Amino acid sequence: MPKDSGIGASSKRREDVRFLTGNGNYTDDHSMQGEAHAVMVRSNVAHGKILSIDTSAVENMPGVLAVFTGEDFVEVGGNPAGWLIHSRDGEPMREPKRPVLAHGKVRHVGDAYAAIIAETVQQGRDAAEALAAATEIEELPAVVNMAAAVANADNRVHDEIPDNLCFDWGWIEDNRDAVDQALKDAPHVTTLELVNNRLVPNAMEPRSSIGEYYSSDDSYKLTTTSQNPHLTKLLVCAFVLGIPEHKMTVVAPDVGGGFGSKIYHYGEEALVLVAAKKLRRPVRWTAERSESFLSDAHGRDHVTTIEVGATLDGEILAIRTNTLANVGAYLSNFSTATPTFLHGTLMAGPYKVPHVYVNLKAVFTNTAPVDAYRGAGRPEATYSIERAVDKMARELKLDPVEVRRKNLLTPDQFPYTTPVALVYDTGNYQATLDKALELADYAGFEARAAESKSRGKLRGMGLSTWIEACGIAPSHLVGQLGSRVGLYDAATVRVNATGSISVMVGAHSHGQGHETVFAQIVADKLGIDEGAVDIVHGDTSKIPFGMGSYGSRSLAVCGSAMDRAMDKIIAKGKKIAAHMLEASEGDIVFEDGSFKVEGTDKAKAFGEIAFAAYVPHNYPLEEVEPGLEETAFYDPNNFTYPAGAYLCEVEVDPDTGVVEVVAFTCADDFGNVMNPMIVEGQVHGGVVQGIGQAMIENTTYDENGQLMSGSYMDYAMPRADDVPMITVDHSCATPCTHNPLGVKGCGEAGAIGSPPALVNAVIDALNRGGHDVAHIDMPVTPSRVWSAMNG
């Protein structure tokens, strides 16, 4: 019987009511008394020297209140990278300043070099256009192609960085010789060059920020589209503007999707704060979609060569990858962690591989910054491994399923230390593989393929067995790896006098349904009604601290903090109950929402204890403080390792190259599942983003650095009629061993496991149709597929 409340129930989402009735509270829905509007002036060339900006040309235009240029921010700090990576030679990465507004040079199309503050948006736009016309920029040759960027020392994105190289990273350098040797000795080596195509995250809500300044106490408030308001606060205060943190509140209200792109602090946030102080008025900025394309951090953009050494019966002996990773024109906050520690550390996949070595060069180009996008590094690793293993199976004429089976770690091998420094705690990769094969009716595939053939279509099946590292992350470990922050999370559980509960969490919900799921967990543990629990998130003035939501970390890290805070509540409740029940504390047990004297029928309900804590008349005041509110910070001691097996079935039209995804099956191990309905929804969404990457989405810049895919007319988003229903299962659960909820995280899985399954399926279809095609780069558009078939 499915549960109807608490952990494991598909509780309906409470947040839905406001979203379904038009009462959502997104940043741009706020209306501020007396507000002014910011409009950014963005470069229309990829690379150029700013010769002059004639602000006098617009200062007297209708409605113009102020004009800012890069000059105004020379004295303040830059927006930093959150991770310091060291190159193989021990040198620290090159870290150019990322200013609020470009100064001296513009470095990508969309790079903002000025901002207009005006009475209305329209007046701001008119003035922005006029200012652009009054600006002289000497266009410089654009650095676009990564290979050319590192080869040409004279053409520099940043004048001080001669080879456009941010770092040249090896993981793990000590493995290098052994991997070289193992590949030399391997009976078979599969080599594959592939492109992990650049994507634009495209949360449906464009970025938006409102700055307010209160002269009464010299304080600020930033309302912004953020996945992690505390981190934004830290960055904008401590690194960029030098505002004391106690003078700043950051609020991320309802946020319309993030997928990584709203993790980072962006210059517009600093700008609206500075402008608000200058004008003594609230200042609002909302991106138009075309600005989002130009200025949101993009995702992926790797060019990789992977080599897999294997025995002739398909046992993997070694994996080596060489990658160029685009970081764009500036380092976005997570941009140096994403291609390194979220990518290289995963290069053993779910397999028992003795030798792995990853080399990755991060390259500056005159394109928008590239950073974490749903999955962040792990999709790139998974795609490389799963395409290469599939190719290896094909080259050796082995069954791709059996090759996986031969190499997958077995349940008795956990905990397992990989050659790339992770310790997988639990898993059962055979179980998820078997489950996926069963749900996808793998056995019936040949019959379906024959039926497709009778209609002139080529049917193919593609598999990917994937793993990721989530629950980011143990602070001591990430500290060693270069992180400049800790990656714990925090929660305060406040039991009100009448027994209802407010929980202030550091995680931020922008579609994940935390308000519902976190309440389920609290209700379950404290034995009270879900309706008596409110989850408060997104406001730094209310919440102790938090590192936000990304990397499938909310439940595993913040949920664990909440669980620990509840442990403290229960421990305090036991003391109070012992006093009230005249028993010894050691005899008190907490069960079903009551504090009981073990073995007797003496008990106090949770609500009675809460009331006593706030009206402490009969209360152990000498030992216990009044009130019932506890905060916990939780720092995980390992990553979590969700894993699974995905099967994609496609039909290819050999005449047109059109690929149709006819079935998609996911068997995932997310550990314990708190709300199956929400987990399934996360997988659906992730898979469709993965199908989008594999089939239609692509971000292209021309050789001058102009973005060719800068709107929904040119950038193909998956639409309802591009995708099938998706079969999902999460029954093969091996709970995480090191967090109290046993959860692993589910937010990114779909986007990680799906692209290789789809491309593998297309390659399978073509080969079954007699076309000897080894690889097609994503997206597998009709023209690419047709060209591959027709040589």
Place this chain on the structure above:
Amino acid sequence: MTSISMTVNGKPASGEVEGRTLLVQFLREDLRLTGTHVGCDTSQCGACVVHVNGEAVKACTMFAADADGADVRTIEGMANADGSLGTIQQAFQDHHGLQCGFCTPGMVMSAAALLKDNPKPTEAEIREYLEGNICRCTGYHNIIKAIQAASGQLTAVAAE
């Protein structure tokens, strides 16, 4: 500036607008009906769908002045008279047809227009009809189920 008046969610509404003011701006900024969203600047995403004289319209493609005298319905007008969720809204909640909620008003308005013309659409018909509504969160799976449920074609309540 032009004076316009229209009926919005059954109530009279009026205002002064510039010729270039879009209907979506008028709804959001003048009437403060912020449930109708703006997700793009090329009429592609459908976050702004409202009904004008009973037809689904992208409110970012219509000038406010052109809606003068019209009967306009927005997401704020979709609940039952007692404030409870309407059938389509309820089906979206029951089947987890929304995550971040940003595309949702447009999805609900499009779904309502579809079901008016085609009370029992097939999955393929729903997918085709929603071609102008982008959702980045749900993968559409549960939106399809919600619309099937709202049309009485799904009996099981649990979302799969």
